[in-house]
Amino acid sequence: AQSVSQHNHHVILSEAASLELGCNYSYGGTVNLFWYVQYPGQHLQLLLKYFSGDPLVKGIKGFEAEFIKSKFSFNLRKPSVQWSDTAEYFCAVTPTGGGNKLTFGTGTQLKVEL
Amino acid sequence: EADIYQTPRYLVIGTGKKITLECSQTMGHDKMYWYQQDPGMELHLIHYSYGVNSTEKGDLSSESTVSRIRTEHFPLTLESARPSHTSQYLCASSDGLPMVNFGPGTRLTVL
Numbered sequence: 412a413q414s415v416s417q418h419n420h421h422v423i424l425s426e427a428a429s430l431e432l433g434c435n436y437s438y439g440g441t442v443n444l445f446w447y448v449q450y451p452g453q454h455l456q457l458l459l460k461y462f463s464g465d466p467l468v469k470g471i472k473g474f475e476a477e478f479i480k481s482k483f484s485f486n487l488r489k490p491s492v493q494w495s496d497t498a499e500y501f502c503a504v505t506p507t508g509g510g511n512k513l514t515f516g517t518g519t520q521l522k523v524e525l
Numbered sequence: 526e527a528d529i530y531q532t533p534r535y536l537v538i539g540t541g542k543k544i545t546l547e548c549s550q551t552m553g554h555d556k557m558y559w560y561q562q563d564p565g566m567e568l569h570l571i572h573y574s575y576g577v578n579s580t581e582k583g584d585l586s587s588e589s590t591v592s593r594i595r596t597e598h599f600p601l602t603l604e605s606a607r608p609s610h611t612s613q614y615l616c617a618s619s620d621g622l623p624m625v626n627f628g629p630g631t632r633l634t635v636l
Contacts, residue, residue, distance in 0.1 A: 455627040511619045515567040
């Protein structure tokens with residue numbers, strides 16, 4: 412079975428700082444990778460996804476993530492965070508053809524201070 | 526924006542009560558899921574369905590049961606609620622692509 416590790420549980424940044432959230436997964440086959448975000452009081456929503464092709468994927472609100480197959484990693488980045496990025500971020504993986512059953516990491520709570 | 530509805534959004538109930546958490550989606554998706562999330566923890570898949578009359582247990586063992594009589598409806602039932610069932614329950618759906626849309630969740634507290 413697959414698993415996902417998110418190394419940063421709580422991150423506090425000042426506005427305009429750069430962000431990188433780590434995500435590593437364990438699975439022997441091909442995978443689809445996702446980052447979900449949950450803003451305070453809102454639904455869990457998709458931030459970006461990787462299925463195949465270019466390992467650098469761009470999502471909404473200026474976020475991007477890079478899939479490094481050799482490192483089993485899918486780190487999330489944003490060059491300059493805003494106060495409105497305060498949220499909880501979840502990395503998730505599903506095996507290709509695995510019926511979309513997502514395995515999630517524990518999440519990273521990001522707080523951006525003015 | 527995903528059209529997945531969950532009711533109730535919040536529920537506080539006493540031990541031993543039977544409860545049903547409702548989930549419906551208007552997108553005609555075949556695949557539906559229930560995830561359980563405790564504070565500060567990852568989401569765990571507890572049930573899923575790939576179509577009408579198809580239900581399977583997920584990775585995390587749960588005392589809840591589900592049914593899928595209609596494509597759009599995927600309710601979760603606890604026959605006898607206990608404090609250990611206190612959690613947030615998230616319903617989700619997807620079509621043939623590996624993308625999953627989530628509902629707003631039901632926060633359940635069992636006293």
